[in-house]
Amino acid sequence: MIALALAFVLSLDPVPAASGCLPAQPAPGPGLADPFRAPDPQATELNAAAKVLYRQGKWEEARAQYRAAEAADPTFLAPRLNVACSFVRQERFGEAVAEVRALVERAYVPWSREVREAADLGALQAQPQMVDVKRALGEAARAWGAGLDQSVIFVGRLRVPLRVPPEVAGEFILNPHQEVFAFTPATGRFRQLTAEDGHVVAVALAPDRRRIVYVTAEKLVRGARPDAATLDGVALGELTLATMTNDPPIAIPGGVRRIEIAGTPHGFAYRIDGPRTDGRFVVGSDHTLVPLTGARPPGAPLAVLTADGALPASAVAVPGGGCPVKARDTKSAGGGRVVVLSARGYPPRTIGGAFGAGLAGLPLP
Numbered sequence: 001m002i003a004l005a006l007a008f009v010l011s012l013d014p015v016p017a018a019s020g021c022l023p024a025q026p027a028p029g030p031g032l033a034d035p036f037r038a039p040d041p042q043a044t045e046l047n048a049a050a051k052v053l054y055r056q057g058k059w060e061e062a063r064a065q066y067r068a069a070e071a072a073d074p075t076f077l078a079p080r081l082n083v084a085c086s087f088v089r090q091e092r093f094g095e096a097v098a099e100v101r102a103l104v105e106r107a108y109v110p111w112s113r114e115v116r117e118a119a120d121l122g123a124l125q126a127q128p129q130m131v132d133v134k135r136a137l138g139e140a141a142r143a144w145g146a147g148l149d150q151s152v153i154f155v156g157r158l159r160v161p162l163r164v165p166p167e168v169a170g171e172f173i174l175n176p177h178q179e180v181f182a183f184t185p186a187t188g189r190f191r192q193l194t195a196e197d198g199h200v201v202a203v204a205l206a207p208d209r210r211r212i213v214y215v216t217a218e219k220l221v222r223g224a225r226p227d228a229a230t231l232d233g234v235a236l237g238e239l240t241l242a243t244m245t246n247d248p249p250i251a252i253p254g255g256v257r258r259i260e261i262a263g264t265p266h267g268f269a270y271r272i273d274g275p276r277t278d279g280r281f282v283v284g285s286d287h288t289l290v291p292l293t294g295a296r297p298p299g300a301p302l303a304v305l306t307a308d309g310a311l312p313a314s315a316v317a318v319p320g321g322g323c324p325v326k327a328r329d330t331k332s333a334g335g336g337r338v339v340v341l342s343a344r345g346y347p348p349r350t351i352g353g354a355f356g357a358g359l360a361g362l363p364l365p
Contacts, residue, residue: 020323021320030189053065157357169223170222179192193239209319233251248287
């Protein structure tokens, strides 16, 4: 499988020493300088030209074009996966592993998923070098997860979303092009935490800052009445940050009108309002929803999701690893939502790309 032309910006040039908090130029550390910027057009053109040569089996010529695409925009990482695939097609497995290792070290998410699912890397599964691939993935996961407990967790929109016609009854496919990201105030770098094809609609961080839960949805079903709307194909995903380990997703049967996510001493509790699933739940040891009895979790919900999208979250304090900040949802100049960080002695910093960001999520387009 030829890698999709995904763009993730990585600062590869030398950077000045970190200011210690919200640096103007990203300091060394895991993550990307700006995951919301499109790649250089010349790089995407070279990548497309290489794809033609790849399909013709002209491996050396294709690699030359892929390398040229990397040179045109070193932050554009799709060509590197394509180079790895070309080496596998030639059964040059050692060279393929070297490319895979470099790729996942630079951006574990989303490229670890691409490495696992790329059809043209499938032949590696039966080779002795697969041990090296698994080792590289494990090391990259731990490096990617380091320090996330001192980062701002938010939902960011990567590009123009698929819009739903307003006030029209029917069933509509959702793709807001949103994923979960982390921003580390001490380094000024971003890390993508999910690769859910843009279907993330909400996120919540556990009180101990070790785990997140994120919500995905596939459709919006809107009835004749304005208040008769549900999200369909909804699932919960829980992720341990330090190891970047995902639990199996938990599908919520039927439509969902509202989900409130609260923190508990042991993780998360959910208040779900839907035609088929209604009540308060926790996740059991078998990764299913278990009805919750007893007292309600104390405090306000960490995140609230409705059929219109995620509600603005309360401002949160983030430890920051020597750079404690306060993060809050704010309206952008264009009427959308962005996340603003403030730290004592430093100017405010807005994070999120041109299409918006929110601590718990965004309104659905």
